[in-house]
Amino acid sequence: xxxxxxxxxxxxxxxxxxxxxxxxxxxxxxxxxxxxxxxxxxxxxxxxxxxxxxxxxxxxxxxxxxxxxxxxxxxxxxxxxxxxxxxxxxxxxxxxxxxxxxxxxxxxxxxxxxxxxxxxxxxxxxxxxxxxxxxxxxxxxxxxxxxxxxxxxxxxxxxxxxxxxxxxxxxxxxxxxxxxxxxxxxxxxxxxxxxxxxxxxxxxxxxxxxxxxxxxxxxxxxxxxxxxxxxxxxxxxxxxxxxxxxxxxxxxxxxxxxxxxxxxxxxxxxxxxxxxxxxxxxxxxxxxxxxxxxxxxxxxxxxxxxxxxxxxxxxxxxxxxxxxxxxxxxxxxxxxxxxxxxxxxxxxxxxxxxxxxxxxxxxxxxxxxxxxxxxxxxxxxxxxxxxxxxxxxxxxxxxxxxxxxx
Numbered sequence: 001x002x003x004x005x006x007x008x009x010x011x012x013x014x015x016x017x018x019x020x021x022x023x024x025x026x027x028x029x030x031x032x033x034x035x036x037x038x039x040x041x042x043x044x045x046x047x048x049x050x051x052x053x054x055x056x057x058x059x060x061x062x063x064x065x066x067x068x069x070x071x072x073x074x075x076x077x078x079x080x081x082x083x084x085x086x087x088x089x090x091x092x093x094x095x096x097x098x099x100x101x102x103x104x105x106x107x108x109x110x111x112x113x114x115x116x117x118x119x120x121x122x123x124x125x126x127x128x129x130x131x132x133x134x135x136x137x138x139x140x141x142x143x144x145x146x147x148x149x150x151x152x153x154x155x156x157x158x159x160x161x162x163x164x165x166x167x168x169x170x171x172x173x174x175x176x177x178x179x180x181x182x183x184x185x186x187x188x189x190x191x192x193x194x195x196x197x198x199x200x201x202x203x204x205x206x207x208x209x210x211x212x213x214x215x216x217x218x219x220x221x222x223x224x225x226x227x228x229x230x231x232x233x234x235x236x237x238x239x240x241x242x243x244x245x246x247x248x249x250x251x252x253x254x255x256x257x258x259x260x261x262x263x264x265x266x267x268x269x270x271x272x273x274x275x276x277x278x279x280x281x282x283x284x285x286x287x288x289x290x291x292x293x294x295x296x297x298x299x300x301x302x303x304x305x306x307x308x309x310x311x312x313x314x315x316x317x318x319x320x321x322x323x324x325x326x327x328x329x330x331x332x333x334x335x336x337x338x339x340x341x342x343x344x345x346x347x348x349x350x351x352x353x354x355x356x357x358x359x360x361x362x363x364x365x366x367x368x369x370x371x372x373x374x375x376x377x378x379x380x381x382x383x384x385x386x387x388x389x390x391x392x393x394x395x396x397x398x399x400x401x402x403x404x405x406x
Contacts, residue, residue, distance in 0.1 A: 001025065008032045012041040013052050014366040014394025026060040033057045037067060038074050040088035043326065043333065043365040050366070051091035053394035055099075064100040068093060072108065074136035080116055087132045094136055099103050109137060110144045117149065120157035127163040134175075150175050175297050193223030197233070200240040209240060213247035221250055229259045235268065242274040252282045261290075261377040264298055269329060276301060276334045286311075296322055302406035304342040312351055318353045324362045336363055340371045360386075373398055 002010075002021045007029050010017045022029060039239050042048035075089045093185055097103055122130070137144050154160060154177055164176040178364060183384070203331075204212075224241050227233050252260070260275060267275060272295075279301065280366040286294075286302055294302075303311040319339075324332045336359045339352065353376065360372050373390050376382050382390070391402040 001028075004029060004032055008035065011036045011057065013361070013364055014042075014048065014050060014283065014369075015361070016389035016392025018057060019392045020389070022057065022060050030061065033061070034067075034070065037092060038070060038089075040085055042088070042366075044367055045084065045087075047367040048365065049394050049396050051088060051095055052396065053366075054092055055095035055237045064096050065103060068096050068103050071096070072105065076112070080126045080129040081123050083128045083132070086129040090132045090136050097140055106142055106144060109133070109142060110149075113137070113144070113146065113149055115341060117153040117157075117162070117370050120160040120162075122162045124162070124163070128166070130162065131164060131167040134164075134168075138167075138171055147173075147175065193220060193227065194219055197225065197227055197237065200244070201237045203236070204240055206243065209243045213244045214246060216244070219373060220243070221248065225256055225259045228263055231263060231266070235271075238263075238267070239271055239274070242271055242278065242406070246274055246278050252278060257282045261294075261298065261302075264295060265293070269327065269331070272297070272331055273328070273334065276331065279305075281305065295331075297335050300302075301338045304338045307345075307349065311347060312349060315352070316355055319358065324359075324364060326364060332359075332363075333365060333368070336365075336368055336372070338367065340375065343375045350379070353379055357381055366393060366398070369393065370395045370398040370401070374401060377401065 001024055002017070007018060007021055010021075011032060020031075032052075032399065037054045040050065042050040058064070061067075071089050071093050074222045075086065075093070078085050078089065080086055093105070097105070106132070113130075116126075116133070134146055137146050150164070153162070160177070162177075164173075168174060168176050198400075224245060228238065228241055236300060249257075260279065263274060264272065269294075270293055276297070280301070282305060286299070286306065291299060291314065300315055300318055303315050319335065320389045322335055328334075336356075339356045339359070342348065342352065343356065354370055357376055360369065360376065363372070373382070373393075377387075387402050390398055393399055393402075
């Protein structure tokens with residue numbers, strides 16, 4: 001029988017093994033299931049289906065009222081700036097309320113919505129959390145006049161920066177107050193690279209960086225690569241430059257690739273993720289003298305993009321030492337996705353299937369696990385037991401794939 005530690009290891013990843021364990025002895029794992037219900041272990045903000053999974057785990061206990069109370073207590077003690085947790089808890093409540101109409105939290109939800117609107121300054125994630133609460137009300141048709149509550153807030157707090165644009169778009173509503181657009185970042189505002197660098201040394205909202213990226217000519221873009229290559233810019237400036245390059249969809253030729261690769265060692269994890277996205281399809285010559293200096297994720301990514309069979313031994317060695325964790329310190333998620341992308345090629349090295357399979361269980365993301373499982377199924381790399389467990393996976397696409405006739 002599975003130990004509690006092993007059950008929790010599987011449940012954090014959204015594995016189907018947990019359902020077989022619950023059939024054997026649900027009471028043994030009650031504390032583990034509570035932990036899963038109250039803690040968001042998804043790696044991504046979206047496309048993980050973890051709330052659906054958590055609410056299936058609690059079914060054997062036949063005690064939705066108890067679990068709803070636990071969720072509500074946790075929700076009321078969670079800061080709305082913690083959108084990752086708030087959204088998860090609200091989604092869990094959605095599935096419980098949807099299947100159990102006898103549980104009525106209408107008044108509690110109304111009070112929560114009213115209270116969280118009693119201010120005028122909202123962070124980006126607070127606005128996201130409030131929109132999640134509104135989604136719950138709308139999707140379940142809760143008897144709450146949310147539009148009147150929002151309008152009262154906008155009247156009482158005329159300078160409120162609450163952003164409801166996402167929920168307006170999703171539900172074809174008109175709740176959001178009109179806001180002034182950011183001034184467009186025109187290339188004419190920057191007479192040369194020095195003035196552009198001075199601007200990027202500041203704290204610049206992503207929206208402005210995006211607009212700037214669409215208004216750069218090739219000379220200014222080349223200037224950004226030069227700033228990075230000179231290796232004197234601050235960490236904040238480097239982050240801003242990488243975002244502008246990423247948003248610009250600039251073609252990364254060999255020279256630009258090598259400029260970016262040269263500064264990789266000095267980047268933090270978030271900057272490396274940006275670099276990964278920029279180098280998504282980059283072609284780069286991997287020089288023998290540079291191999292030992294490259295971080296594992298970068299070598300693996302470039303080697304798979306420009307694959308030669310002679311690279312396999314080095315790729316395999318480096319994949320084996322990649323650590324899988326939530327902070328993505330070794331960029332395991334990016335390595336996994338580089339492997340997934342590699343298998344879209346017409347000609348593949350089948351030895352890499354074993355390396356891909358190493359992410360099937362240890363990977364923390366159920367969204368990418370669907371892609372991994374699809375490739376492994378295609379190449380006959382799954383046992384019957386693995387297929388069985390995947391048919392109960394957190395990801396609904398994975399379930400559908402493995403519940404078809406085999």
